[in-house]
Amino acid sequence: MSNLLIIVVAARISEWITKGETPYSYLNPGGKFSRVAIISLCPDAPDTEEIKKLCGSAYAEFYTTNLMTFQGMLTTLFIPQLIKKYINKHLDLSFHDVKSVSVRAYGDTFAGTVAAIIGKQYGYRSVASIHTCHLTLPKTEAISIKHRLIRFFEYFLRRYTHKNIDFLAPVYSPAVNTISMKYREKTVLIPNSVGVRDCDTKRSYVRKSSFRLITVGRLIDGKSVFPILNAIKNCENFHLTVVGDGPNRFQVEQWIERYNMSQRVTLIPRIQNIILVEQLKNFDAFIAFTLFSEVPKTVIEAGLVGLPIVLNELQQGRPIEYKDASIVWCSGTPQSFLSALVELASDEQKSELYGQKTKNAFKRIFAPATCNEKMYHLLTNEMEKTQKAIPRHEEAQTR
Numbered sequence: 432m433s434n435l436l437i438i439v440v441a442a443r444i445s446e447w448i449t450k451g452e453t454p455y456s457y458l459n460p461g462g463k464f465s466r467v468a469i470i471s472l473c474p475d476a477p478d479t480e481e482i483k484k485l486c487g488s489a490y491a492e493f494y495t496t497n498l499m500t501f502q503g504m505l506t507t508l509f510i511p512q513l514i515k516k517y518i519n520k521h522l523d524l525s526f527h528d529v530k531s532v533s534v535r536a537y538g539d540t541f542a543g544t545v546a547a548i549i550g551k552q553y554g555y556r557s558v559a560s561i562h563t564c565h566l567t568l569p570k571t572e573a574i575s576i577k578h579r580l581i582r583f584f585e586y587f588l589r590r591y592t593h594k595n596i597d598f599l600a601p602v603y604s605p606a607v608n609t610i611s612m613k614y615r616e617k618t619v620l621i622p623n624s625v626g627v628r629d630c631d632t633k634r635s636y637v638r639k640s641s642f643r644l645i646t647v648g649r650l651i652d653g654k655s656v657f658p659i660l661n662a663i664k665n666c667e668n669f670h671l672t673v674v675g676d677g678p679n680r681f682q683v684e685q686w687i688e689r690y691n692m693s694q695r696v697t698l699i700p701r702i703q704n705i706i707l708v709e710q711l712k713n714f715d716a717f718i719a720f721t722l723f724s725e726v727p728k729t730v731i732e733a734g735l736v737g738l739p740i741v742l743n744e745l746q747q748g749r750p751i752e753y754k755d756a757s758i759v760w761c762s763g764t765p766q767s768f769l770s771a772l773v774e775l776a777s778d779e780q781k782s783e784l785y786g787q788k789t790k791n792a793f794k795r796i797f798a799p800a801t802c803n804e805k806m807y808h809l810l811t812n813e814m815e816k817t818q819k820a821i822p823r824h825e826e827a828q829t830r
Contacts, residue, residue, distance in 0.1 A: 432530040433465040433490070436810065437549065439534065441499060441541035444469065444477040444485070451703025454626035456487025460810070461803040466529065468492040470522065472499045472541055496521055499541060509541075509584040511591050515548045524549055531556075533810040536592075538562060539599065540585040543592030551595060558810055559592050561601040562623070564609055564724040598809055604751045605724040621806050622752070624799040625731045626708075632790065633712040633737035636783040641670040641695075642776040645714040645738075647707065647729040650677035653722045658743070660686055660696065662768035669695065669772060672714070674707060676700040711736040715782065716775055718742075720763055726752050734793040739785040741771045755792040757785040 438458050447453055456462045458469065467486040475495045483491045497503040498517060507513040518524070526532055534557040536546035543559035550557030593599060593614050601607050602623040610618050644663070648654045656673055660683075663669040673683065673696065680700065687696050711717070717733035718741040733740055734756060743763030759775065761767035775782050 432528065434463075434811070435466040435468060435526055435529045435532045436460075436464040436489075437524070437532065437534045437546075437555070438467060438469045439472070439536045439542040439546045439549070440469065441472045441538055443473050443475040444471060444482065444493075445475050447485075448477055448481045449703075450701075451705040451707075453481050453485050454624075454705075455484055457624065457626070458485045459487040459489045460624075460806040461800070462487040462489070463807050464489050464533075466490045466492070468494065470494045470496065470545070472496055472503075472545065474500060494522060498545070509588060511544055511548060511588075514544060515552065518545065518548060519552075524553060531811065534558070535560065535806075535810060536596075539592045539596075540588040543596060544588045547592050547595040550597060556810060557596050558598045558600050558806075559596045560621075560623070561599060561606045561609065562725075564605045600806065600809060603726040605726070605747065619805070619809055621809065622797050622802050623728070624802045624806075625728060625735060625797050626799060627732055627735035631708050631712060631736055633786060636715070636779050636786065638715060638776070638779060641668050642716070642772070643714045644669060644671045644716050644718050644772070645674065645711065645733075646671065646718050646720075647674040647733075648719060648721070648727065650675050650679040650683060652679065655679070655720055656683060657686070658720045658763055658765050659718055659768055660692075661765035662772065663695070664690055664692070664765075666769065666772075667695070668776065670697070671695065671718075672697045672699065674699045674702055708732055708736070711738060714738060716741060716772070718768070718772070720768075721745075724750070726750050731793060731797055734789045735797065737786040737790040739775055739782045740789060741768065741775070743767075752793075752796055755795075756789040757792075758789065759785065 436459065459467050467489040469482065469492065471494070474497055477493065482493050498507065503517065507517050532553070532555040534546045534550050534555050536542035536559040539559045539561045546557045546559055549555060593610060597617065599610055599614060599618045600621045601610070601618065602621065604620060607618060607620060646656055646659060650656065659671065663671055683698060687693055687698065711733055717730065717738045719727065719730060720743050721727065724745060724747050730740060739759060741759045741761065744760050759771045761771045
């Protein structure tokens with residue numbers, strides 16, 4: 432008999448594939464499940480071979496629903512009781528030929544609610560991974576009426592998930608603070624598995640003609656690249672590659688043209704994640720400005736590669752994941768970024784020391800084998816004494 436893992440996602444897997452974010456066995460922690468059934472709440476038709484790749488050695492199944500279409504939303508009104516009826520009507524999730532069944536949601540709103548409903552109805556163990564710090568969204572980010580409405584419904588779905596799911600698994604410490612204290616006893620901090628291979632790591636820190644910087648992320652107000660652009664504007668020995676797209680792309684292109692910076696600033700709207708990770712080692716440093724509390728996946732990847740990292744301080748404080756890493760911190764002004772960059776660019780040994788120390792610290796936290804093992808045990812067994820839930824009194828986010 433097989434052990435089955437049901438994955439619930441409120442996203443299109445085909446978009447993951449397009450972005451190149453489909454590492455082998457990503458949806459099968461440690462490759463320990465023999466069957467993986469993926470349920471997408473959006474209409475989708477991903478490539479079959481890519482689905483198999485995501486499930487590793489497990490037998491892969493894929494189901495798609497219209498729950499998050501306008502028709503599906505109108506039918507359910509995001510009400511859990513109506514969502515339950517919708518699931519029962521469109522999906523047969525009663526498995527009789529398996530030894531055990533676990534349910535994991537990627538997210539604690541739409542996907543989390545569906546996972547909690549499935550878990551309660553069939554008696555399956557359910558876990559919701561949390562990837563967003565919704566309480567600390569930057570105020571500078573423009574929010575449309577549509578997205579305000581979605582966030583309104585997400586608030587109620589999040590409350591339902593947190594109450595009814597068996598376990599909550601935030602992937603970084605700042606997300607713990609989005610969970611009510613009464614649910615901390617069923618909260619387990621398990622970092623997301625990030626795939627950086629040994630061949631992707633940086634070997635040489637010898638500078639070439641210019642100091643090559645890279646920043647990766649959505650081009651939005653909360654992740655503005657302008658403090659970084661203005662920092663390097665008058666320093667000819669810095670070259671910046673900006674990877675990302677978004678509503679501020681036109682302003683970035685205008686800035687590059689206005690200051691005649693096309694030779695020193697390269698804008699790449701899209702690149703497959705696997706290719707990005709392969710190329711990170713060719714840069715001298717990773718730099719980012721953000722007002723979000725999350726620990727960005729892009730920062731984790733850069734750290735595991737061994738790049739020195741320059742970040743701005745947050746009002747919320749530094750996440751504990753950065754405690755043993757040698758991050759170069761600055762206030763976030765152009766001048767503070769420039770000072771940090773001059774420090775790194777002037778000393779190759781210091782750059783290497785910072786990069787290697789951060790890599791070692793991140794490997795201890797984000798090692799895929801460790802993360803996958805924790806998630807597998809959470810999905811299949813009662814938590815052992817060595818892996819307790821987060822105590823009510825623990826301050827998990829900042830130092």
